[in-house]
Amino acid sequence: xxxxxxDRFLRALLREPVDMTxxxxxxxxxxxxxxxxxxxxxxxSFLDLCKNTELACEVTLQPIRRFPLDAAILFSDILTIPDAxxxxxxxxxxxxxxxxxxxTSPADIEKLTVPDPSQExxxxxxxxxxxxxxxxxxxxxxxxxxxxxxxxTYMIEGGSSKAFSKTKHLLFENPSAMHQLLDILARSVIxxxxxxxxxxxxxxxxxxxxxxxxxHRDYREFSLAYMEKIVAGLLRSHDGHRVPVTLFTKGGGQxxxxxxxxxxxxxxxxxxxxxxxxxxxxxxxxxxxGNLDPCMLYAxxxxxxxxxxxxxxxxxxxxxHVFNLGHGIHPDTNPDHAAAMIESVHQLxxx
Amino acid sequence: xxxxxxDRFLRALLREPVDMTxxxxxxxxxxxxxxxxxxxxxxxSFLDLCKNTELACEVTLQPIRRFPLDAAILFSDILTIPDAxxxxxxxxxxxxxxxxxxxTSPADIEKLTVPDPSQExxxxxxxxxxxxxxxxxxxxxxxxxxxxxxxxTYMIEGGSSKAFSKTKHLLFENPSAMHQLLDILARSVIxxxxxxxxxxxxxxxxxxxxxxxxxHRDYREFSLAYMEKIVAGLLRSHDGHRVPVTLFTKGGGQxxxxxxxxxxxxxxxxxxxxxxxxxxxxxxxxxxxGNLDPCMLYAxxxxxxxxxxxxxxxxxxxxxHVFNLGHGIHPDTNPDHAAAMIESVHQLxxx
Numbered sequence: 001x002x003x004x005x006x007d008r009f010l011r012a013l014l015r016e017p018v019d020m021t022x023x024x025x026x027x028x029x030x031x032x033x034x035x036x037x038x039x040x041x042x043x044x045s046f047l048d049l050c051k052n053t054e055l056a057c058e059v060t061l062q063p064i065r066r067f068p069l070d071a072a073i074l075f076s077d078i079l080t081i082p083d084a085x086x087x088x089x090x091x092x093x094x095x096x097x098x099x100x101x102x103x104t105s106p107a108d109i110e111k112l113t114v115p116d117p118s119q120e121x122x123x124x125x126x127x128x129x130x131x132x133x134x135x136x137x138x139x140x141x142x143x144x145x146x147x148x149x150x151x152x153t154y155m156i157e158g159g160s161s162k163a164f165s166k167t168k169h170l171l172f173e174n175p176s177a178m179h180q181l182l183d184i185l186a187r188s189v190i191x192x193x194x195x196x197x198x199x200x201x202x203x204x205x206x207x208x209x210x211x212x213x214x215x216h217r218d219y220r221e222f223s224l225a226y227m228e229k230i231v232a233g234l235l236r237s238h239d240g241h242r243v244p245v246t247l248f249t250k251g252g253g254q255x256x257x258x259x260x261x262x263x264x265x266x267x268x269x270x271x272x273x274x275x276x277x278x279x280x281x282x283x284x285x286x287x288x289x290g291n292l293d294p295c296m297l298y299a300x301x302x303x304x305x306x307x308x309x310x311x312x313x314x315x316x317x318x319x320x321h322v323f324n325l326g327h328g329i330h331p332d333t334n335p336d337h338a339a340a341m342i343e344s345v346h347q348l349x350x351x
Numbered sequence: 352x353x354x355x356x357x358d359r360f361l362r363a364l365l366r367e368p369v370d371m372t373x374x375x376x377x378x379x380x381x382x383x384x385x386x387x388x389x390x391x392x393x394x395x396s397f398l399d400l401c402k403n404t405e406l407a408c409e410v411t412l413q414p415i416r417r418f419p420l421d422a423a424i425l426f427s428d429i430l431t432i433p434d435a436x437x438x439x440x441x442x443x444x445x446x447x448x449x450x451x452x453x454x455t456s457p458a459d460i461e462k463l464t465v466p467d468p469s470q471e472x473x474x475x476x477x478x479x480x481x482x483x484x485x486x487x488x489x490x491x492x493x494x495x496x497x498x499x500x501x502x503x504t505y506m507i508e509g510g511s512s513k514a515f516s517k518t519k520h521l522l523f524e525n526p527s528a529m530h531q532l533l534d535i536l537a538r539s540v541i542x543x544x545x546x547x548x549x550x551x552x553x554x555x556x557x558x559x560x561x562x563x564x565x566x567h568r569d570y571r572e573f574s575l576a577y578m579e580k581i582v583a584g585l586l587r588s589h590d591g592h593r594v595p596v597t598l599f600t601k602g603g604g605q606x607x608x609x610x611x612x613x614x615x616x617x618x619x620x621x622x623x624x625x626x627x628x629x630x631x632x633x634x635x636x637x638x639x640x641g642n643l644d645p646c647m648l649y650a651x652x653x654x655x656x657x658x659x660x661x662x663x664x665x666x667x668x669x670x671x672h673v674f675n676l677g678h679g680i681h682p683d684t685n686p687d688h689a690a691a692m693i694e695s696v697h698q699l700x701x702x
Binding site: 163164165168169172173212213215217218251253271272274294295296298299300332 | 524565569602604625645646
């Protein structure tokens with residue numbers, strides 16, 4: 001593998017000095033890009049695209065070609081593990097992800113086994129290997145997974161949810177069955193992310209999209225404890241390099257201290273939390289990634305630049321900041337506005 | 352008007368001593384009750400029910416007859432003000448509230464005027480008067496409104512939203528138009544809540560359902576500032592009695608200190624915030640209302656009782672706590688489980 005030309009993303013995650021603040025965008029490979037929509041048409045369904053090594057590689061690289069981003073992120077879905085467990089993932093237009101065979105009883109949980117990343121999830125590690133080769137050392141590649149709690153909500157609800165009624169019913173009424181499910185998911189995520197690391201992912205991120213739907217106590221017991229287990233089980237270095245791990249709980253701004261205590265390297269911060277306040281609370285322990293409201297990209301390039309400046313100022317001087325949106329980029333975003341954000345981050349943070 | 356038989360709700364909001372912790376439930380008059388569903392069938396649409404004085408009174412009283420609740424809350428909708436402004440509120444099955452004529456330009460905002468509560472919203476004050484009469488002093492009656500920010504999101508999006516793209520587009524790109532809208536809404540809410548108080552509401556609550564979708568800075572500027580203006584403009588006593596005002600921002604757990612500084616009497620707390628931690632932060636200034644996860648009512652009565660005990664313990668001893676769910680009761684809740692919660696609160700908190 002060639003040496004990295006641009007390692008400021010990895011350096012910032014490890015709180016080492018950088019020449020300027022690195023930037024990438026959650027869902028940077030996606031529908032807001034016309035070139036993505038072209039490939040998507042060829043591929044068939046969203047899941048077909050995830051499972052097609054060449055096309056998954058192609059869409060991963062598209063934003064890297066278009067913008068001076070400091071990291072690439074594997075094009076995939078957070079629900080690959082439950083799909084590999086046999087739940088039958090599919091995507092219905094307008095409704096998001098669905099499972100053909102959701103979990104409906106503790107007996108369904110009993111039957112689950114940890115998927116073998118070299119078998120059911122080989123399409124993912126194949127994509128990681130190909131992307132690393134095609135990137136040619138330009139920027140590092142991020143691997144990722146959903147958190148056990150977040151995966152469990154989709155597996156039990158059968159898809160997206162507002163109130164998580166079925167999942168919480170199980171959690172409140174049969175916590176041991178819930179723990180059994182979360183435990184097998186945590187073990188699966190560890191094997192899955194380690195396989196991504198061995199295939200070439202140079203940093204990994206765990207997306208806990210729905211941790212914010214829990215109480216503080218339940219978040220610690222049913223989401224964070226399993227992310228902590230994952231952090232402890234990951235290969236933290238590979239091929240002579242540290243592999244930083246980032247945890248992101250959307251709506252988790254109240255719990256940053258707990259998250260920082262897991263031993264992870266960085267925390268993703270959504271826009272509801274002031275970045276400077278977050279740094280005061282945990283910045284001596286972890287790097288911070290975030291946190292522009294994705295809706296800010298609807299505003300003019302000039303307004304975006306002002307807001308980038310405000311975000312950089314809020315974080316303050318010194319290293320440990322990876323610029324990002326506070327959540328995935330919206331599909332109706334003008335790509336030129338993303339470009340304005342990225343350019344502003346680099347220009348305004350250059351030392 | 353007869354004297355109140357049970358004033359522990361009002362006393363707790365004012366942090367005066369109580370014999371036991373008062374309890375009510377957000378959306379306690381609603382679809383989880385079979386007797387509500389019967390009346391709803393007679394009324395026609397949801398909005399027809401809100402606008403029918405006798406039936407609105409009837410459904411307000413239903414939960415008071417069934418459970419030993421410590422407060423009644425006016426049966427109405429948070430979107431009555433935009434409807435009175437001429438936007439044409441209606442409810443489509445499965446999609447929630449919609450407006451026939453959403454705001455599509457700053458020119459639409461220019462045309463808005465403050466509705467006269469004695470004209471366009473007379474059906475609300477009529478209902479308040481009738482409910483007070485029918486309650487006969489059994490428990491106090493709560494009046495309410497949506498917050499200016501929350502109302503603005505529905506008025507601009509035309510209904511519910513996930514990302515609030517249009518609203519934030521206006522906010523980020525044309526903040527002065529946004530402020531103009533929020534200002535007229537704040538003035539409308541003040542007149543509306545004062546009319547409810549003069550008609551007999553003994554406490555009022557402002558629901559800021561979507562404040563949590565903002566950054567801390569934008570929350571202060573575009574949501575909290577207008578709630579503060581409302582607090583300052585309300586009749587704080589009427590008929591010789593203090594009228595407590597409660598602010599509730601769903602997802603606002605990070606900003607309790609700011610909320611407590613508005614001069615309100617109490618804060619609603621959702622279940623993501625630990626009640627004891629909230630009390631440490633602001634309990635010397637305001638009472639706290641909350642905060643059981645509404646999904647907990649899916650669990651068994653025994654489990655509900657344990658969780659009520661944990662919530663009471665988390666708040667700790669002394670006054671200033673109104674027990675409630677952390678959000679509205681879910682329509683598929685078993686009413687017997689609500690009864691178990693209410694009974695547990697009273698039993699476990701009796702001094």
